[in-house]
Structures are given as structure tokens and as C-alpha cells.
Amino acid sequence: IIIISSFVGLKITEYFLVWLMGAIIPLVKPIMFKSNFVKYLILFISIILVIASMKAYxxxxNHPKLQIVPDLSIGITFSILLYLIVSFFNYEIGENIINIPKQLAAFSYTLYLTHFPLAHIIFTWRASTLWTFDGKEAMFIKLIIMVSVVLYAWIISSLTEKHTEKVRKAIFGFIKALNVKKVKSIIVK
Structure with missing residues (x-):
């Protein structure tokens, strides 16, 4: 990590911490509460903290060298929210599986790939004179945008990432078939 950090620089290394917070979630023992009221209250407070951390921007x-501070605060609060979702909703009931984390993870890579271009367009829009929203109206618009970005990623993943296993099996089947033909041709000679 130290050697890689020396090559990529301090800024990228700082953001490695943000990534690490998300990567560590599966390694932490889930927290359990018997009361649904307590679960949803903690979840609600966590969502409020995520929204509040967004205000850090x-x-x-006006301080580009301190940009890691709001990014880190969002990373911490969002990691806590994800940890709570994994803890509270990753269980089975009878034959019906309720596994929200698994459903969200199904398109996480596509979300990772697609969110930045949309976020860049949104930040450019916010910096322009066309952004005329303030206060609660701005928060509502941001929430709609966030949901739209996630929905967009889900739609793209249903066309791509959802079919990864089928494509992988087809490729390996094709490679296996080529190897069998090659072996047969060697034996015939």
C-alpha cells in the first residue's frame, strides 16, 4: 500500500480510505435489534446523518485542499448506513428471501461505472446560472437526482451486469469446446 501510494499520490490515497470503509462492511459482525421500531429509528437517523454530511460541501x-473532509464525512455516514442495511435486512423468512443488500449489490458495479458522468453533469448544472433552486427545493431536486442516478444504473445493469454469468458460461463453454477439438485433432495425427 505504501509503495502504491507513493506512485498514485496523496489525493488518491486519501480516497482509498473512503473505499476501504465500504470494503470493510462485510467483515464487521452485524448488529441486531429485536424491535423493528428501534431498527427503523436507527436507520432513519443514519439517513439524516448522510444527508447532513452532504452539507459539508x-x-x-472554497478550500480545494480540504475536499477530502466532506468526501470522508459522506463516506463514513454512508458506510454506517450500508452497514445498518446489511445488518437489518440480510435475512431469510421461510421460502421467501428478503435480501436487500444482495439486490443492491447486483448492480453496484454498474452504479460505480455510471454515476460519475451523471454526477459531473449535475455538478456542472449546479455551478451554472441555470441552477435556481435553494433550500428545501434544492434538497428535493438532489434527492430526485440521486434516485434517478440509481434507477439509471439499475436499468443499465439489467441490460449488462445481470447477464454476466450467462456470458461467462458461454465463453468458458466455447473455450472448452475449442480445447476438446484441439485434443482430438492432436490424437488423430
Whole structure:
């Protein structure tokens, strides 16, 4: 990590910490509460913290060298939210499986690939004179945008990432068939 960090620089290394917070979630023992009220109250508070952490950009927007502070605060609060979702909703009931984390993970790579171009367009829009929203209206628009980005990623993944296993099996089947033909041709000679 130290050697790689020396090549990629401090900024990328700082963001490795944000990635690490998400990567560590499966390694932490899930927290359990018997009361659904307590679960949903903690989840609600966590969502409020994520939204509040997004406001950190207002305080550090004019300080490019401190950009890691709002990004880190969002990373921490969002990691806590994901940890709670995994803890509270990763279980089975009879024959019906309720596994929200598995459903969200099914398109996580596509979300990772597709969110930045959309986020860049949105940030450009916000920096322009066309962004005329303030206060609660702006938060509502941001929420709609966030849901739209996730929905967009889900649609793209249903056309691509969802079929990864089928494509992998087809490729390996094709390679296996080629190897069998090659072996037969060697034996015939």
C-alpha cells in the first residue's frame, strides 16, 4: 500500500480510505435489534446523518485542499448506513428471501461505472446560472437526482451486469469446446 501510494499520490490515497470503509462492511459482525421500531429509528437517523454530511460541501467548497473532509464525512455516514442495511435486512423468512443488500449489490458495479458522468453533469448544472433552486427545493431536486442516478444504473445493469454469468458460461463453454477439438485433432495425427 505504501509503495502504491507513493506512485498514485496523496489525493488518491486519501480516497482509498473512503473505499476501504465500504470494503470493510462485510467483515464487521452485524448488529441486531429485536424491535423493528428501534431498527427503523436507527436507520432513519443514519439517513439524516448522510444527508447532513452532504452539507459539508458548503463549508469546504472554497478550500480545494480540504475536499477530502466532506468526501470522508459522506463516506463514513454512508458506510454506517450500508452497514445498518446489511445488518437489518440480510435475512431469510421461510421460502421467501428478503435480501436487500444482495439486490443492491447486483448492480453496484454498474452504479460505480455510471454515476460519475451523471454526477459531473449535475455538478456542472449546479455551478451554472441555470441552477435556481435553494433550500428545501434544492434538497428535493438532489434527492430526485440521486434516485434517478440509481434507477439509471439499475436499468443499465439489467441490460449488462445481470447477464454476466450467462456470458461467462458461454465463453468458458466455447473455450472448452475449442480445447476438446484441439485434443482430438492432436490424437488423430
Amino acid at each position: 458548503m463549508f469546504f467548497g
